[in-house]
Amino acid sequence: MIGITAYGGYIPRYRLSRMVIVQNMAWYFPVIMAVAGGEKSVANWDEDAISMAVAAAYDCMALKDRKNLDGVYLASTTMPFADRLNAGIVAAALNAPEEGAMNADFSACLKAGTTASIAALQAIESGRKNSVLVAASDQRKTKMATMYDMFLGDGAAALLFGRDDVLAEFKGSYSVNCDFIDHYKGYGKEFDYTWEERWVRDEGYGKIIPEAISGFLKQSGMSIGDIAKVVYPCYFGGTHKDIAKKLGIDPARVQNNLHNVCGDTGTAHPLVMFVAALEDAQPGDKILLAGFGQGCDVLCFEATDKIKAFKAPAGIKGSLAGRVELTNYQKYIKFRDLIVADLGIRGEANPNTSLTALWRNRKMVLGFVGAKCTKCGTVQFPPLPMCVKPECNTAGEFEDYEFANKPGNIQVFTGDMLAPSVDPPAVYGIVTFEGGGKAFVDFTDCDLNQVKVGMPIKMSFRRRNVDEMRGFTGYFWKAVPQVQG
Amino acid sequence: MATGIRDKVAIIGMGCTKFGERWNDGPEELMVEAFQECIADAGIEKNEIQAAWMGTCFDEVNVGKSALSASIALRLPNIAVTRVENFCASGTEAFRGAVYAVASGACDIALAIGVEKLKDIGYGGLPEFSAAVGTTNALWFPNLTAPGGFALLASGYSAKYGVDIQDVKKAMAHISAKSHANGAKNPKAHLRRPVTEEQVLNSPMIAFPLGLFDCCGVSDGSACAIVTTPEIAKSLGKTDIVSVKALQLALSNGTEISYDDWDGAHFVTTTRASTAAYKEAGITNPREEISMMEVHDCFSITEFVTMEDLHISERGTAAKDIMDGFYDLDGKIPCQPDGGLKCFGHPIGASGLRMLYEMYNQLLGKAGERQIKDPKLGLTHNLGGFPMMNVCSIAIVGRYEA
Numbered sequence: 099m100i101g102i103t104a105y106g107g108y109i110p111r112y113r114l115s116r117m118v119i120v121q122n123m124a125w126y127f128p129v130i131m132a133v134a135g136g137e138k139s140v141a142n143w144d145e146d147a148i149s150m151a152v153a154a155a156y157d158c159m160a161l162k163d164r165k166n167l168d169g170v171y172l173a174s175t176t177m178p179f180a181d182r183l184n185a186g187i188v189a190a191a192l193n194a195p196e197e198g199a200m201n202a203d204f205s206a207c208l209k210a211g212t213t214a215s216i217a218a219l220q221a222i223e224s225g226r227k228n229s230v231l232v233a234a235s236d237q238r239k240t241k242m243a244t245m246y247d248m249f250l251g252d253g254a255a256a257l258l259f260g261r262d263d264v265l266a267e268f269k270g271s272y273s274v275n276c277d278f279i280d281h282y283k284g285y286g287k288e289f290d291y292t293w294e295e296r297w298v299r300d301e302g303y304g305k306i307i308p309e310a311i312s313g314f315l316k317q318s319g320m321s322i323g324d325i326a327k328v329v330y331p332c333y334f335g336g337t338h339k340d341i342a343k344k345l346g347i348d349p350a351r352v353q354n355n356l357h358n359v360c361g362d363t364g365t366a367h368p369l370v371m372f373v374a375a376l377e378d379a380q381p382g383d384k385i386l387l388a389g390f391g392q393g394c395d396v397l398c399f400e401a402t403d404k405i406k407a408f409k410a411p412a413g414i415k416g417s418l419a420g421r422v423e424l425t426n427y428q429k430y431i432k433f434r435d436l437i438v439a440d441l442g443i444r445g446e447a448n449p450n451t452s453l454t455a456l457w458r459n460r461k462m463v464l465g466f467v468g469a470k471c472t473k474c475g476t477v478q479f480p481p482l483p484m485c486v487k488p489e490c491n492t493a494g495e496f497e498d499y500e501f502a503n504k505p506g507n508i509q510v511f512t513g514d515m516l517a518p519s520v521d522p523p524a525v526y527g528i529v530t531f532e533g534g535g536k537a538f539v540d541f542t543d544c545d546l547n548q549v550k551v552g553m554p555i556k557m558s559f560r561r562r563n564v565d566e567m568r569g570f571t572g573y574f575w576k577a578v579p580q581v582q583g
Numbered sequence: 584m585a586t587g588i589r590d591k592v593a594i595i596g597m598g599c600t601k602f603g604e605r606w607n608d609g610p611e612e613l614m615v616e617a618f619q620e621c622i623a624d625a626g627i628e629k630n631e632i633q634a635a636w637m638g639t640c641f642d643e644v645n646v647g648k649s650a651l652s653a654s655i656a657l658r659l660p661n662i663a664v665t666r667v668e669n670f671c672a673s674g675t676e677a678f679r680g681a682v683y684a685v686a687s688g689a690c691d692i693a694l695a696i697g698v699e700k701l702k703d704i705g706y707g708g709l710p711e712f713s714a715a716v717g718t719t720n721a722l723w724f725p726n727l728t729a730p731g732g733f734a735l736l737a738s739g740y741s742a743k744y745g746v747d748i749q750d751v752k753k754a755m756a757h758i759s760a761k762s763h764a765n766g767a768k769n770p771k772a773h774l775r776r777p778v779t780e781e782q783v784l785n786s787p788m789i790a791f792p793l794g795l796f797d798c799c800g801v802s803d804g805s806a807c808a809i810v811t812t813p814e815i816a817k818s819l820g821k822t823d824i825v826s827v828k829a830l831q832l833a834l835s836n837g838t839e840i841s842y843d844d845w846d847g848a849h850f851v852t853t854t855r856a857s858t859a860a861y862k863e864a865g866i867t868n869p870r871e872e873i874s875m876m877e878v879h880d881c882f883s884i885t886e887f888v889t890m891e892d893l894h895i896s897e898r899g900t901a902a903k904d905i906m907d908g909f910y911d912l913d914g915k916i917p918c919q920p921d922g923g924l925k926c927f928g929h930p931i932g933a934s935g936l937r938m939l940y941e942m943y944n945q946l947l948g949k950a951g952e953r954q955i956k957d958p959k960l961g962l963t964h965n966l967g968g969f970p971m972m973n974v975c976s977i978a979i980v981g982r983y984e985a
Contacts, residue, residue, distance in 0.1 A: 509739065536841065
């Protein structure tokens, strides 16, 4: 049996009420008032498609051994690098194997997440691979006061495909591919260019998704009544309903498009909705997953008995519940770099990232891998040639020690107004880890007023610096204080 | 068996510029100003100086690499001049080079000069140093500044001793108000306006819980010393001789940042360097024997915990001593009689020598309004870097044959 062996999700912490956008921007484009309901998820300033993919991937892999991964596929239309394998950064953050692995980026289309999933399943079906992780993630930048600004949210989801302990068995797929351009983004452009909504609705989503699902049903011999849940993206609420009507799907069997709670997360969205469906799935449930963009992919899965016992630490439900409202519209547009605010001369510093040093230290920087002294057992970060324990100081006898998934506590902290930051004060400090070791790190997703010594933290892979001059994005791990209640 | 530096070297001359925003002076002018005062005080000719050490920190701005700037500015007679850099201990490090050279017998008379021209960068605070932490650290270090780095101590201290952060802040405010009171009496100090504890407490937040008035001045300046052996000092006709009693450095080895047992509430290096310095100087009870101190009050919290690391206040009791006025100018051990980094200012490379300049003048009874009655031993302390990774230098000077 092949299929899904684990799933995970990540919706960033901030939610922006659409009413906040309306209050600030309806003067400019009153049409946005028509979709003022609900809220959308907003990535923090230090998040992007890669960092969110890493968060979803860790959520997915919490109970799995990352050393068994044969490949990591990243699906996104907002990859930070045009030429540097973005999936490779995710794989490095997961401290996944380098030898024998084949990682790949699936991009340039919102159905890239479902296409990557089909590719992963085919590789497993062929017997060439045993375990492939697909992470889909998007952090799309939208112009202010546009319908896209209203509809789109940020998020990621991850699916692990394999043959052991399958939670949902793969039952086949069907695709329609056509060059239907509801929107596009030219090379080097910041924003999507969109065509008339009515056409996108009626001739795009409203026709192509039903065609593909009907095609799958015809190919498989299944009928729509066999399907317990149908998952397909469509941020037009009316059209989302109409598609179900067209296909004869019982409205209770249509997966919610999450418009009210996070918005359309782009390439991630089919998988985000699908993970939400898996969270509620019962053994025996057949689930259809459709991805839309220059056609439509349809995948079918059937939940097994193992689905009940599996639980991702956060998942989509969990990360939706961990919401914090962003009430400051200016902060939102600054996070997306839509306004120019002065960082001062101090903020001009832009040291070049040494690619040689990054290569040598890739496990430490991207994987947050420290060292455990095999002589005295002391775990330590950063890993250096000699053991830090004063009574030991043994040179060169270490094994890798992963800190990324270790819970910890705040030892000391500050909130720094002098440090150039998009979201001052820059909060940072020293955290100590359960099981030993400590690290001096930036904090993120926190409000200084809530941070206390001793507070629990979790580590999160984040964007550390963006070198606008050279086009390089640097990443490292930050501590997220876990404010209770 | 090493016998230490005690009484092997005498200071025969010192000079120090006025610290401050010296918009119209470059590092060359500053060095010459300090040097001229120093050499006049020593009463020697320039060609009697056989070797020199120059302390300076930020070469990205300031003087550039090498000691050429000092050799050229002072028109030194083609002698050995060495630039040393060890963060905020750079000035004391230069002094150490000169003192060790004389003590070794390699030369009779040596010069130590420190300088920093900070106010050529166009913004407040120290120059940005993201590229100065090393290529590897630059890949992962937090987005930190000096005030943020030191502010960490306040949360660590508050947690360790169960002292409310507001009480820590009150003691910090007393520290700053005291240094402002002293700085007001010092014509060479950068900041000369007295402030109340209330003003300190209400100053704008820089890095929680440090407000603006918890931070020292960022200044331009230079200070220097000429050292020789006590014998040569006597032969030069010096009667009132100030000698070096101890000179110690201690550097972090990574335990604070990487090993679990550091509490985030004290300086490992200062604790160790001060013990070594007392031993070298023959001091058994520093609380009774030290007459006065100039410590590294880059931020008020640094001075706060340093009082314990110097083994003068018991662990957990610094706030009480501070609030009792133990370290005030009229207290048992006046701390920062010249205003400290807080008010005299902090041109990094010059600071260690500036502290020695005050101790030297106090010992010679030349401290004017700030004169402490009959001091015997003065301690100076620098702390460069950050609480979790730093360089500490300690010097003790006193009357020769006292």
